[in-house]
Every structure is written in C-alpha cells, then in structure tokens.
Amino acid sequence: MINNTYLEVQAWxxxxxxxxxxxxxxxxxxxxxxxxxxxxxxxxxxxDTIPSELKxxxxxxxxKVVNENYPWQYIVGKAWFYGEDxxxxxxxxxxxxxxxxxxxxxxxxxxxxEIQPDxxxxxxxxGTGIIAITLKMHYPSLQITATDISPEALAVAEExxxxxxxxxxxxxxxxxxxxxxxxxxxIISNPPYIGEEETDVMSKSTILYEPKGALFAEDSGFDIYxxxxxxxxxHLRPRGQFIAEFGYKQGNRLLSRVxxxxxxxxxxxxxxxxxxDRILWIFS
Numbered sequence: 001m002i003n004n005t006y007l008e009v010q011a012w013x014x015x016x017x018x019x020x021x022x023x024x025x026x027x028x029x030x031x032x033x034x035x036x037x038x039x040x041x042x043x044x045x046x047x048d049t050i051p052s053e054l055k056x057x058x059x060x061x062x063x064k065v066v067n068e069n070y071p072w073q074y075i076v077g078k079a080w081f082y083g084e085d086x087x088x089x090x091x092x093x094x095x096x097x098x099x100x101x102x103x104x105x106x107x108x109x110x111x112x113x114e115i116q117p118d119x120x121x122x123x124x125x126x127g128t129g130i131i132a133i134t135l136k137m138h139y140p141s142l143q144i145t146a147t148d149i150s151p152e153a154l155a156v157a158e159e160x161x162x163x164x165x166x167x168x169x170x171x172x173x174x175x176x177x178x179x180x181x182x183x184x185x186x187i188i189s190n191p192p193y194i195g196e197e198e199t200d201v202m203s204k205s206t207i208l209y210e211p212k213g214a215l216f217a218e219d220s221g222f223d224i225y226x227x228x229x230x231x232x233x234x235h236l237r238p239r240g241q242f243i244a245e246f247g248y249k250q251g252n253r254l255l256s257r258v259x260x261x262x263x264x265x266x267x268x269x270x271x272x273x274x275x276x277d278r279i280l281w282i283f284s
Contacts, residue, residue, distance in 0.1 A: 007047055087128065125191050140166075176231045232262065241282065242281070254267075265282050265283065
C-alpha cells in the first residue's frame with residue numbers, strides 16, 4: 001500500500017471494510033480515536049503524512065475488525081455516548097444510540113418538572129455507568145446510586161465517573177439487593193432483555209465479544225423485567241417513576257405485565273429515534 005496521508009489510509013480502510021461487509025464509517029471513527037484527533041483537528045491534518053507506527057497499528061486494527069469481527073471500540077478502549085467518551089472493555093456493553101434516547105427522555109422529564117433536579121435516582125445494571133454519569137453531568141444535584149452484578153463492569157463505571165468528575169454511589173449486587181429497603185424517586189435500567197432465540201438478528205461482533213450476561217435474559221428476554229416488577233413497589237416512592245429500555249418487540253407484553261402486577265401504576269411506551277418502541281415509562 002502506497003497511501004501516506006491520514007486521509008488516504010482512512011479511504012483505503014473505508015473501501016476495505018465495505019468490501020468485507022463491515023460498516024465503512026468504522027474507518028473514520030477508528031482513525032480519529034487512534035490518532036487522538038478532534039473533528040476540527042482531523043480537518044486540519046487529514047492531508048498530512050501519517051506516522052508509520054500509527055499507520056501500522058491502524059491497518060492492523062482494521063484487519064482485526066474484518067478478520068475477527070472484533071468491535072473497534074474495544075480496540076481503542078472507549079466509546080462515545082451523548083457527546084462524551086467513556087471507557088469500555090470486554091466486560092462491558094458498548095453504548096448504543098437507543099440508550100441515548102432513554103437519557104434524553106429522563107432529562108426532558110427533569111426540564112418539565114416531572115422529576116426534581118435533586119431527585120434520588122437508582123440506576124440498575126449500570127455497566128459502564130453511562131446513564132448515571134450523563135445524568136449527573138447535566139444535573140449535578142441528582143442523588144444517584146448505580147448498581148451492577150459484575151464487579152468488572154462496576155470497576156469500569158467507577159473509573160468513568162472519576163474521569164468525568166461525577167459523584168455517584170456505586171454498589172455491587174443483583175438488582176435491588178445492594179440497596180436493601182431504600183426507596184427512590186426515579187429508578188432507571190437498561191437490563192439484559194435479549195432472548196437466546198434472537199441471535200440470528202444480532203451482529204457477529206456482539207455475539208462473539210460483548211458480555212452475554214449483560215445481553216441475554218431467560219423467558220425470551222423478559223426474566224429481569226419480571227424480577228424488577230416483583231420488587232418495584234417496595235423501592236419506588238409515591239409519585240416515583242420507572243424508566244427503562246427494552247427490545248422493540250417487547251412493549252405489549254411489558255404493558256400487560258405491568259397492568260397485571262402493578263395495577264395501581266400507569267405505563268406508557270416511548271419510541272426511539274427510529275420510531276421503534278424502546279422505553280418503558282411507569283408512573284403513578
């Protein structure tokens with residue numbers, strides 16, 4: 001390969017990815033992260049000669065994506081969410097756009113006065129901590145507790161919180177177990193909700209490398225939700241809200257379950273940026 005500038009190498013990578021049924025835009029994101037460029041720095045330096053060491057590392061990373069279906073975010077050790085970069089490892093899920101919609105909904109609820117800016121919040125299954133940290137960055141007075149059953153994921157979340165200078169209480173344990181009998185104004189979750197039978201519609205990289213415990217749940221993906229519903233009443237304050245992400249085909253069954261086991265509460269479904277059902281909103 002005779003490509004010598006950043007742009008020429010990135011253009012090669014884009015074509016190579018596309019020819020091998022990978023997303024061509026990976027070439028751009030990977031280049032910016034590996035070169036440590038902002039978007040404006042990319043515009044300034046894209047026609048400069050790329051250092052040979054960086055060129056070799058970048059080409060190796062592109063081949064790893066193609067040959068092993070390896071997530072590029074794990075290569076650089078970070079992913080972008082709500083305009084901020086967060087550390088990710090194979091112990092954590094890679095943030096998705098749909099989860100940004102969940103955060104946006106919560107922020108709108110605060111702006112509208114439906115949630116107080118100093119509310120007591122619980123984030124169940126925090127993973128990288130992106131939901132809790134992003135909310136705290138926008139509203140520093142929120143009193144946020146974040147839990148996860150994975151000590152490895154919790155360590156990443158704590159590191160991300162320190163990097164973003166956010167004060168969040170992190171607790172290890174399963175669902176509500178770490179918080180005993182505490183109650184909250186808002187309970188948020190992006191729990192495992194994929195059924196094992198759905199692997200045929202998932203990307204190879206997700207199946208091969210992202211933590212299965214954070215992806216899959218029994219009972220066609222509903223098991224964690226059923227367990228949350230069983231204990232939700234004991235931990236949600238009067239006029240409290242439960243806001244959570246789910247699979248786009250699961251809405252009707254979730255609403256039916258809420259009506260059956262939590263009849264005193266109301267529930268609505270909110271659509272994501274693609275128009276698919278994505279967010280469950282339970283309130284009084």
